Amino acid sequence: MRHLLAIDDLDRDAIIGLLDGSEYMSEVLAREIPKVPALRGKTIVSLFYEDSTRTRLSFETAAKRLGADTMTFTAGSSSVKKGESLLDTVRTIESMGIDAMVVRHSAAGAPHRIAGWIDAAVVNAGDGRHGHPTQALLDAFTLRRHRGDLTGARIGIVGDVRNSRVARSGIECWDRLGAQITLIGPPTLMPERLDGWPVDVAHDFDAVISELDVVYVLRVQQERIGRALLPSLREYYTRWGLNTDRAERMKPDALVMHPGPMIRGSEIATEVVDGPRSLVREQVANGVAVRMAVLFDLIGSGGLV
Amino acid sequence: MATSAAGDVLVQGGRVVDETGERTADVLIRDGVILEAGPKLTAAGARVVDASDAIVAPGLVDLQVHFREPGREDAEDIQSGARAAALGGFTAVVAMPNTTPPLDDAKVVAAVMEQGRRAACHVTFAGCITKGREGRELAPMGELYELGVRIFTDDGDCVADANVMRRAFEYASALPGAVIAQHAEDPALVAGGHMHEGEWSARLGIPGRPAAAEVTIVARDIALARLTGGRYHVLHMSTAGATELVRAAKAEGLRVTSEASPQHFTLTDAECASFDPVFKMNPPLRSAADRDAIVAGLVDGTIDAIATDHAPHTPQSKELPFEEAPPGMLGVETALAVALTELVETGLLSLSDVLARLSWQPARIAGLDQLGHGLPIAAGNPANICVIDPQNSWVVDAEQSASKSRNTPWAGRKLIGRVRHTIRLGHPVVMNGAITT
Numbered sequence: 254m255r256h257l258l259a260i261d262d263l264d265r266d267a268i269i270g271l272l273d274g275s276e277y278m279s280e281v282l283a284r285e286i287p288k289v290p291a292l293r294g295k296t297i298v299s300l301f302y303e304d305s306t307r308t309r310l311s312f313e314t315a316a317k318r319l320g321a322d323t324m325t326f327t328a329g330s331s332s333v334k335k336g337e338s339l340l341d342t343v344r345t346i347e348s349m350g351i352d353a354m355v356v357r358h359s360a361a362g363a364p365h366r367i368a369g370w371i372d373a374a375v376v377n378a379g380d381g382r383h384g385h386p387t388q389a390l391l392d393a394f395t396l397r398r399h400r401g402d403l404t405g406a407r408i409g410i411v412g413d414v415r416n417s418r419v420a421r422s423g424i425e426c427w428d429r430l431g432a433q434i435t436l437i438g439p440p441t442l443m444p445e446r447l448d449g450w451p452v453d454v455a456h457d458f459d460a461v462i463s464e465l466d467v468v469y470v471l472r473v474q475q476e477r478i479g480r481a482l483l484p485s486l487r488e489y490y491t492r493w494g495l496n497t498d499r500a501e502r503m504k505p506d507a508l509v510m511h512p513g514p515m516i517r518g519s520e521i522a523t524e525v526v527d528g529p530r531s532l533v534r535e536q537v538a539n540g541v542a543v544r545m546a547v548l549f550d551l552i553g554s555g556g557l558v
Numbered sequence: 559m560a561t562s563a564a565g566d567v568l569v570q571g572g573r574v575v576d577e578t579g580e581r582t583a584d585v586l587i588r589d590g591v592i593l594e595a596g597p598k599l600t601a602a603g604a605r606v607v608d609a610s611d612a613i614v615a616p617g618l619v620d621l622q623v624h625f626r627e628p629g630r631e632d633a634e635d636i637q638s639g640a641r642a643a644a645l646g647g648f649t650a651v652v653a654m655p656n657t658t659p660p661l662d663d664a665k666v667v668a669a670v671m672e673q674g675r676r677a678a679c680h681v682t683f684a685g686c687i688t689k690g691r692e693g694r695e696l697a698p699m700g701e702l703y704e705l706g707v708r709i710f711t712d713d714g715d716c717v718a719d720a721n722v723m724r725r726a727f728e729y730a731s732a733l734p735g736a737v738i739a740q741h742a743e744d745p746a747l748v749a750g751g752h753m754h755e756g757e758w759s760a761r762l763g764i765p766g767r768p769a770a771a772e773v774t775i776v777a778r779d780i781a782l783a784r785l786t787g788g789r790y791h792v793l794h795m796s797t798a799g800a801t802e803l804v805r806a807a808k809a810e811g812l813r814v815t816s817e818a819s820p821q822h823f824t825l826t827d828a829e830c831a832s833f834d835p836v837f838k839m840n841p842p843l844r845s846a847a848d849r850d851a852i853v854a855g856l857v858d859g860t861i862d863a864i865a866t867d868h869a870p871h872t873p874q875s876k877e878l879p880f881e882e883a884p885p886g887m888l889g890v891e892t893a894l895a896v897a898l899t900e901l902v903e904t905g906l907l908s909l910s911d912v913l914a915r916l917s918w919q920p921a922r923i924a925g926l927d928q929l930g931h932g933l934p935i936a937a938g939n940p941a942n943i944c945v946i947d948p949q950n951s952w953v954v955d956a957e958q959s960a961s962k963s964r965n966t967p968w969a970g971r972k973l974i975g976r977v978r979h980t981i982r983l984g985h986p987v988v989m990n991g992a993i994t995t
Contacts, residue, residue, distance in 0.1 A: 340877035360879030361764045362833025381881060382763030421763055444760035445768075 254550050256368045256375040260386045260425040268393065268429055274546035275394045275539070282318065282542055291553050292321035295352040300343065300367075301327045301378075302358040307513060307537065308378050308388075312355045315544035319553075324351070339363065340370055347371045352552045356380070374551040385418040388512055389426035391543040395536050396427075396467065399508060404431030407464060409455075411437040411493055412471030412520060415444050419512045420471060424452060435461055438493050441482040442473075458493050463502050470495050470511045470521045486519050495521045500530065508532055563588060567984055568601045572609025572945060575910050576616050576934040577918045585614060587941040590984035595935050607986055609945045612978055615913050616932045617649025617679070617942035619920040620890060621739075621817050622713070622793055622865040625681065627670065629658025634870035634962050636670065640677030641995070642960040643868075643890040644987045647916075647944035647977040650680040650931040651868075651890070652924050655691070656714035662686035662697040667705050678987045678995050679980070680929065680942075684709040687726045687738065693719050696729060703733045708925040711739035713793055714840075716775055718745050723779060727788025735925040737815075739791040740779055742800065743841055747771035752881045754827040754842040762831060764881060767842050773799035780807045783814060791923060792816040794867050796841040798851030805860040815923050816855070817863040820889060820896040823852045825967065835876050835883030836967045839869065842885075856915065857906055863920035864912070866893045870963030888966040891959060896968065898948065898975030909948065930983075943981040950976040960993060 254267070263271075281289055297316045299309050309325070316323045326346060343354065353374040356364040361381035368375040379385040396403055408427055414420045414436050424434055428451040435453045436443060443454060455461045462468070473493075477483045490496070495509065500522070503509075509521075509530045517523040526533055569585040574595065584599035585592060625639035636653070643651050653674070655661030661670065661683055674681030685702035689695045691712045699710055710730060717723045717740060730736040748767040753759050755766020776792055780803055783790040792804060795816045807814040821839065826846050829837040837843060844852075855861040869886025876883050894916060901907040907915075921932025930940030956969040980988035987995050 338874045338877040339879065339882075340874070358879060360881035361762055362881075363879040365833045366879055381879075382765070384763070415760075416763075418763060421761075445755055445766060446757045446760040448757040449761075 257386055257547055257551065258364050258368060258375065258377045259384045260389050260422045265429045268390070268426060271390055271543070271546050271550060272394050272397060274550060275390070275543040278542040278545040279539070281545070288318050288320065290320040291549055292316065292319040295321045295552055296324065296350060297321045297353045297355060297548065298324040298326060298346055298351045299355045300346065300357070301325070302363070303379070305357050305379065308357060311540040312378060312544050314541050315548055318541065319545055319548060321548070339366065343367050343371055347373055353548060376547060376551065379418055382416050382418050382421070384422045386422050387540070387544055387547055388419050389422035390547070391536060391540045392423060392510060392512070393426050393430055394543050395510070395532050395539045396508070399532070400466070402431070403427060406432045406466045407435065408432050408467040408469055409435045409437050409461060409465040410469045410471065411458065411495065412473050413442045413477065414438060414471065415442050417471050423469065424450065435465070437461065439483065442477070458499065462499050463504065465507055466504065467508045467510060468495055468503065470509065470515070472515060473520045490519060494519070495525050497522050497524050500525045500528065503530065510536060513537070564603070565589070566601055566604035567607055567981065567986065568599060568604040569607045569609050569614055569943065569945065569981070570599070572612045572614035574614045574935045575913055577914065578934045578936070580910065583614070583935070585935055585943065587981070587984045590941055592935065592937055592939050592941050594937050607945070607979055607981070607989070611947070613909065613946040613948055614935060615944055615946060616917045616935065617944050617980065617982065618647040618894060618916045619924065619926055619931050620648050620651040620866050620868070620893070621709070621863055621920045621924055623651045623653050623868040623890060624656065624870065624886065625653045626870060627657060627673070628666070632962070633872050636673045636681050637677050638960065638962045639868065639870070639890070640679045640681050641993050644678040644980045644982065645960050645977060645991070645993060646890040646892065647894050647946065647980055648679050648890060649942035649944065649980060649982050650682065650921070650926045650929070652709055653681055653683050654711065654713045655684050655686045660686050660691050662689050662691070664698060664701040664705060667702050667707060671705055678993065679982055680931070682706060682924070682926065684711050684713065684739065686710070687712045687717055688722060691715055693717055693722060696726060699729055699733065699736070703736060708735050709737055709739050709791070711741065711793065713739065713741045716741050716743050716745055720778060720782065724782050724786060727782055727786040727790070731786065731788055737789040737791045737923065739793050740775065741793050742772045742775040742779065742795070743767065744771040744775050747774070752838060753830045754844045756827055756845050758827045758830055764830065767840070769797040769799060769844065769848060772797045772841055773803065776800040776803050780812065780814060783807070783812050787813070789813040794819045794822065794841060794865065795855070795861060796822045796844050796848060796852065798848050801851050801855040801860055805855070808860065815862045816860065817865040817920070818852045818856060818861045819865060819867045820893050821887060821967065823849060823856060824896060824900050825849070829967070830880065833880045835878065835880045836887060836965050838880055838883055838885050839867070839887055840885040853906060856901065862915065863923060864893060864897055864915045865920065866890050870961050871965050873964050876965050886965070888959065888961050888963060891961070892954060892966065892968045892973065894946065894977060895973035895975045899973045903974055941981055941984040944977055945979040947976050947978050949974065952976050
């Protein structure tokens with residue numbers, strides 16, 4: 254891999270290769286000293302144009318566990334506001350001598366543009382509504398650890414799919430691994446067009462909940478109400494929230510996931526988040542291992558010890 | 559043999575194509591006017607302009623350019639834009655009023671009109687429909703009309719208020735030859751959108767601008783044109799739905815015209831998958847079905863004109879993510895070649911049909927025929943002429959552009975057909991593909 258910009262750029266074998274690598278990194282993290290010198294002497298910069306404490310910390314932890322030096326650049330929500338072009342910003346940072354740039358930006362395709370401008374490897378850590386490939390990989394890794402193969406698994410993604418980069422990358426990733434995906438939510442939160450998407454759509458959560466192996470809950474935002482997408486969060490929760498009643502109708506071994514940050518009581522009941530089906534905390538823990546595998550794949554040269 | 563005078567120009571060896579037909583003829587020009595057009599003219603002492611193996615046509619006319627003056631002269635100004643347009647074969651262009659300040663005031667319009675008269679091609683100006691392009695109160699349309707404004711538009715923005723649009727139609731009907739031109743995108747439907755809403759916007763996660771935003775405004779405006787008897791022109795029409803509405807309005811006999819831009823009869827929203835904002839514009843690149851409908855509209859005459867919507871932006875303003883970059887692309891230097899390549903080489907339209915849409919038809923919409931543009935190559939007419947190499951194959955190089963900006967999506971593309979000379983009022987402002995002024 255030269256960059257990790259989108260799951261679309263990876264085939265099934267490449268995804269499985271990264272998941273296997275993540276398995277190894279997970280073993281490293283379980284050691285007494287959870288650190289290997291695989292990226293010693295390498296420099297990784299986090300370029301975050303959008304607030305994201307958890308993703309940034311996850312990448313920086315991953316880089317440090319591999320012995321890399323890390324730098325952080327955080328900015329307001331847009332490069333325009335700063336008055337400097339994105340090109341000038343990234344070329345300036347590259348001049349400091351870096352091997353990889355981890356990019357989070359509120360605009361779709363920002364990492365793709367940066368990858369065209371600099372020599373360092375670029376990792377997409379979330380771009381607008383477009384993609385979040387490491388989230389998709391860590392979710393696949395988490396599921397694989399519980400279920401083994403994802404072939405035939407029915408994954409329901411519930412909520413604001415239209416505005417979700419997590420959903421877009423997840424669909425691409427989990428489809429390549431053989432899962433069957435159902436999008437669940439009101440029509441106003443579904444993508445306007447689904448040509449070529451390997452998904453079914455269900456507007457009635459209750460009609461499908463007992464068939465799902467995984468319920469993947471997305472965040473729903475208050476601002477959707479002002480834009481005439483939802484009447485109220487209360488109505489949303491009634492129809493599409495993962496409340497305790499619905500959780501009881503899930504298959505006995507069905508699992509619950511959420512990419513965070515979550516709003517308990519707006520999209521998912523607190524009892525479900527903290528209940529036995531929930532993989533929410535594991536997702537966060539596995540994020541570090543998966544990001545280690547990605548960074549090692551991109552800029553690692555030596556062996557792993 | 560004509561007796562020649564100092565300053566005479568003889569366009570020699572070409573094939574004339576104009577509204578009256580096609581013939582082999584030389585053209586002798588004196589004092590900015592065509593003195594004689596006919597086979598095998600000679601004129602001792604005249605400056606000879608070689609048109610062998612070339613087409614001699616009326617100068618091209620562009621109904622929609624943005625020359626950024628006043629306000630953003632770092633991206634383009636009237637003189638640089640006019641040089642680029644002359645290189646593209648244009649002898650007249652209509653610059654849009656969405657400048658800073660906007661062209662809603664007689665003093666500002668008088669100043670730019672003066673600039674436009676001494677540019678490499680004639681640059682005239684559209685005036686705002688509303689003060690400040692805010693969509694509320696009418697701009698001083700009568701005062702602007704007296705200064706030569708014929709097209710009124712808030713282009714860049716849509717006149718969203720139906721009542722304001724109605725009153726604009728009514729008021730302009732007292733100004734002979736004036737036309738109300740609309741940037742037809744309902745602002746509520748396109749708010750926050752950056753590309754065509756469809757398969758690709760959904761996949762890329764880029765908020766969309768639905769085709770319905772254009773269709774609903776054109777439907778409403780046609781109803782208002784019917785109500786008021788007003789003259790209506792659809793700028794840069796981009797959708798199948800609007801094209802169908804204009805077709806029906808014309809069949810009904812309403813005073814409705816429309817234009818399409820080279821990008822909209824050629825490219826589609828799939829280009830946005832590159833995330834390169836050179837493909838970002840308003841209205842956006844549409845679906846293949848819309849693109850095909852625009853081609854069909856050009857072929858059957860529903861669409862009267864090809865206009866470029868030449869919209870320069872400095873390189874740094876496009877060095878941004880797609881969603882943050884401003885919309886617009888260059889067009890005046892490539893429009894003819896794109897049309898020849900995509901419409902004539904493919905057999906969809908004849909050369910004469912394309913020239914109709916790039917010269918005499920837009921000239922009439924803007925009243926520029928009254929100023930001598932788009933007229934037949936015949937004795938007595940002002941000598942506004944372009945000479946075209948129809949078989950010249952070339953590759954677009956953005957760095958060679960005469961524009962101050964570089965945002966052309968055609969960079970690296972091979973096109974067939976190129977302007978050899980452009981003659982403005984008898985002056986060869988472009989000779990052998992190079993600007994002379």
